[in-house]
Amino acid sequence: MQKKETSEKLATLFSLKIGNISGQLEETGRAFFCADTMLMDEDEVADLSSEFVNLISGLLSAKEPAKRTIPQFHALEIFFSELAHRMLMRGGHVEDVVRYAQQLQYSLIAALERDSGVVFTQSRSVLLYFAQLFDELIMAIFRTYLGEREKTLKAQEMELRETSTPITEIWDGVLTLPIIGTLDSSRTMLVMEALLNRIAKDHARAVVMDLTGVRNIDSQVSHHLIQMVRAVQLMGADAIITGIHPEIARALVSLNIDLSGVTTRASLSDGLKEAFSRMGIQVSQKAG
């Protein structure tokens, strides 16, 4: 008998003609996005509430409102996902959006109750329906948050890689590439791509690769390094490797890496002198 009663309330909810309750939901939006955080203005909150009411009305009046594959549910997911994205872009926290969604759930049930006169807060099936619905919507918020975090981390990683291998034209036609930190295959490939493009762009005739800041090297990376030197030479530029640490030299020998076709010098300054001499440039102290 009780089960029948609760199912009837859920059926009532699904057949409800929802009136203008967006005004009642605005308070929740204002509390989270206008008060301290100043993430939205009042007009934006009013639009947000009105859009949410339209979407929830669409879902509740759908043929199968409990299904998660219907377009009305997908529209709500997009609504929360876009809201999370907008708030994160404005410097908001994911917690604000999640708490807003949670509070919106309670406000919505209360508003529907006031609007229809049916006591939904006493119906377990109605409460369960909304709890499951909002759980899914909160998941959409977290998915957006994680996607944004991942994008930020990738961008930072990319930036770090670019700044950790600055290619500088130290003289007309002479490029220097100081490599600092651990060289792995993906980084070596990235450096190679940037270096080859730069040679083509600047018509560089010599490249000095300084490995002073490299402490470890493995077999794969050493092969990439040789490949990089070969590619530079194929483009018609001279490649000079400088600053090879004794540990690296020992590793290259034990890995049977042939450096016979590669010009090496002890330090960056020696490498530059070699590059200048090959280009017929003489740098001398001013007399007097």
Added chain:
Amino acid sequence: MAVSGMHLTRIGKGNFLLEPLRSMNIADQGRLMQEVVAQVRQGQGARLYYDLNGLPVIDPVYYDWLSNLARTCRIVNIEMICINMEPTAAFALSGFLSGKPEFATALAVPD
């Protein structure tokens, strides 16, 4: 000078520039090598600049053609120099090249 599938131009004393066209058929490389070498010798050339501009990838088949042409040139005392190699082509070629190539390389034709 007329060699099918390429432009062969005399550029200064003893230098020739070879610009391959899309229509060049390297499957017929025996004939191509013979014609190129004949033209360069006729013009008393000592250097052949092979322009690789616009060639995005050099695969083993194309490398074989370049190597064979360079070897043929060397036999008749002509130096072959590949110029304007694209970064992508250099990357691809360095991936399978085990030693020094048969030809010299330069950024461009020297001024």
